[in-house]
Amino acid sequence: MTENPTEPEPESTQYDYSFDYIQKKLEGKKDSYGMLMKEIIRAGICTECGTCAAVCPVLEWDHLAGQPKLIGKCTGCGICYNQCPRTITDPIQLMGEFKTGYVSNTNIPEVIGAQDGGTVTSLLSYLFDEHLIDAAIVSMKDPDNPWHPVAQIITNKDDAIKASGSIYCHSQTVEALMDAIRQDYRSIAFVGTPCNIDAVDKMTSSPSGMLKYFMRAHILKIGLFCMDSFAPEALYPFFEKDGIDLSKVVKMDINKGKFHIYYDHDGEPVKSYTIKQLDKFKSSSCNFCTDLTAENADISIGSVGSGAKKNTAFARTGIGAEIIEDAAKKGYLEIEPYNAINLNAVLFLAKLKKVSQYNIQKRKVFIVREPSVIEEPKIESKPEEEQAIAKPLGSRKFLSVSKDIDEEEKLLKITLTNSVGYLLEDLKIRIVIVEELFEKKPWITAIRELFPYESIDIGYPLETVDNEIVYPNVLVEASTEKYGKVFSRTFKLAPKEEK
Ligand SMILES: Cc1cc2nc3c(=O)[nH]c(=O)nc-3n(C[C@H](O)[C@H](O)[C@H](O)COP(=O)(O)OP(=O)(O)OC[C@H]3O[C@@H](n4cnc5c(N)ncnc54)[C@H](O)[C@@H]3O)c2cc1C
Ligand code: SF4
Numbered sequence: 293m294t295e296n297p298t299e300p301e302p303e304s305t306q307y308d309y310s311f312d313y314i315q316k317k318l319e320g321k322k323d324s325y326g327m328l329m330k331e332i333i334r335a336g337i338c339t340e341c342g343t344c345a346a347v348c349p350v351l352e353w354d355h356l357a358g359q360p361k362l363i364g365k366c367t368g369c370g371i372c373y374n375q376c377p378r379t380i381t382d383p384i385q386l387m388g389e390f391k392t393g394y395v396s397n398t399n400i401p402e403v404i405g406a407q408d409g410g411t412v413t414s415l416l417s418y419l420f421d422e423h424l425i426d427a428a429i430v431s432m433k434d435p436d437n438p439w440h441p442v443a444q445i446i447t448n449k450d451d452a453i454k455a456s457g458s459i460y461c462h463s464q465t466v467e468a469l470m471d472a473i474r475q476d477y478r479s480i481a482f483v484g485t486p487c488n489i490d491a492v493d494k495m496t497s498s499p500s501g502m503l504k505y506f507m508r509a510h511i512l513k514i515g516l517f518c519m520d521s522f523a524p525e526a527l528y529p530f531f532e533k534d535g536i537d538l539s540k541v542v543k544m545d546i547n548k549g550k551f552h553i554y555y556d557h558d559g560e561p562v563k564s565y566t567i568k569q570l571d572k573f574k575s576s577s578c579n580f581c582t583d584l585t586a587e588n589a590d591i592s593i594g595s596v597g598s599g600a601k602k603n604t605a606f607a608r609t610g611i612g613a614e615i616i617e618d619a620a621k622k623g624y625l626e627i628e629p630y631n632a633i634n635l636n637a638v639l640f641l642a643k644l645k646k647v648s649q650y651n652i653q654k655r656k657v658f659i660v661r662e663p664s665v666i667e668e669p670k671i672e673s674k675p676e677e678e679q680a681i682a683k684p685l686g687s688r689k690f691l692s693v694s695k696d697i698d699e700e701e702k703l704l705k706i707t708l709t710n711s712v713g714y715l716l717e718d719l720k721i722r723i724v725i726v727e728e729l730f731e732k733k734p735w736i737t738a739i740r741e742l743f744p745y746e747s748i749d750i751g752y753p754l755e756t757v758d759n760e761i762v763y764p765n766v767l768v769e770a771s772t773e774k775y776g777k778v779f780s781r782t783f784k785l786a787p788k789e790e791k
């Protein structure tokens with residue numbers, strides 16, 4: 293549904309002050325230089341414009357490394373970070389424009405299965421009761437395939453209530469919308485994730501042959517906040533393997549970095565996972581998504597920033613604001629104004645999502661070379677001490693190396709990251725177990741090139757006795773033809789809980 297052109301634009305919203313507040317906060321971050329390094333330089337998206345060095349008396353341009361270099365004490369003023377053309381610091385860039393923000397929750401007693409405050413379901417109920425829509429597109433659980441979403445056309449309030457609750461998977465909502473248009477529904481509320489909303493926004497605005505269909509219907513876009521969704525064909529078998537009976541699950545909820553599963557609406561979760569644990573089941577498309585708050589919706593609704601059983605709602609268009617406020621006036625919703633503290637939480641998460649794309653591993657396939665030397669003579673190693681390494685770049689390290697033990701897979705996972713702005717060519721990597729002065733199980737490979745700030749992961753199988761890992765000392769070495777030995781360190785491995 294498009295904005296009413298006759299409606300006067302408010303001069304300035306009561307939330308303008310929040311933006312100023314956040315702007316000041318962003319400028320004053322203590323770790324601004326660290327953030328610039330992490331988000332822009334190490335992520336490989338720095339354009340080498342030199343602005344950061346130009347605006348700061350303690351930064352200079354390091355021509356050798358092709359990046360700024362700190363030459364004095366950083367005060368954390370934040371100017372380098374905020375002036376960088378690659379950082380995203382403006383609240384409007386982070387979450388789009390909106391007219392009014394609310395903290396809201398339902399006033400309808402039957403809306404018990406709602407995900408958070410039940411605002412979406414309450415708005416749909418209001419829209420049906422007031423005959424403002426004749427259909428809505430929602431996503432319901434497939435009765436034959438538990439927790440798989442099925443996009444549906446619904447035409448009444450009871451079905452809106454049945455459809456409440458979130459399913460954290462992609463749902464083919466646009467297909468249902470087109471069916472509704474073909475079936476001659478004239479005013480349709482469309483509920484979807486930001487990517488769903490973008491699809492509808494594009495169909496209703498781009499001249500690719502779809503515009504004429506929307507002559508027949510007004511669409512009110514109700515967008516859900518969304519940080520990520522999961523592939524059901526991978527996530528649900530994992531849950532089932534972990535003892536969860538999907539047919540008994542009444543609610544799934546993501547809250548403060550955890551994924552909770554409930555058998556009972558009012559009880560404690562039957563199981564909780566960190567989002568990191570479930571990362572491998574995330575839909576790959578979500579890694580490329582930068583919109584948390586459904587920036588192209590008429591109304592955007594989420595939970596972040598508001599308390600339990602409440603929603604954060606933004607009216608982005610005139611019709612969106614009118615609908616929320618009339619629904620509240622007619623007793624469907626409780627609304628209160630949004631404040632700077634609520635907004636801060638949304639902006640924080642929106643920023644995480646916008647910058648996460650910078651950390652996508654760009655190259656997954658490395659060209660691995662057979663090393664010309666199969667095994668080198670034994671080398672001396674000093675546990676936990678770094679070896680003397682040729683350092684043509686002064687004290688800068690070529691490689692940073694981190695380790696993690698996958699106890700289930702019995703693997704030592706080693707991540708080597710090129711930590712300078714140089715291409716490392718013909719990088720030879722050697723991993724070996726060290727027992728006193730003896731070495732065993734050497735593992736050697738060579739990769740043709742490791743680009744600046746790029747990482748390569750290596751899985752080194754650990755020995756087991758009676759299916760228990762034997763925790764050895766492991767020497768990791770790396771050298772290049774040009775720079776010689778660029779990394780050498782012996783790691784003492786230990787079970788996770790003993791660290
Ligand atoms: C994949 C996904 C990820 C989300 N991530 C976040 C997040 O990171 N932060 C945050 O604050 N909020 C997130 N949300 C939104 C949140 O879960 C609630 O939907 C929102 O707060 C509205 O709450 P409510 O109580 O008003 O919803 P309800 O009144 O329960 O209504 C929810 C509506 O969403 C529809 N729906 C359910 N699943 C889907 C789906 N997969 N696709 C399209 N529509 C669906 C239902 O049909 C229903 O109409 C996410 C939602 C989804 C679907
Ligand atoms: S002092 Fe310089 S390096 Fe530190 S935050 Fe300010 S501009 Fe950035």
Ligand code: SF4
Pocket residue numbers: 328332333337338339340341342343344345360375376377378
């Ligand atoms: S201002 Fe940003 S893009 Fe420009 S050199 Fe500094 S980090 Fe790179």
Ligand code: SF4
Pocket residue numbers: 462485486487488518519520521575577578581582583
């Ligand atoms: S993270 Fe983006 S792509 Fe993934 S479901 Fe949410 S809106 Fe869609």
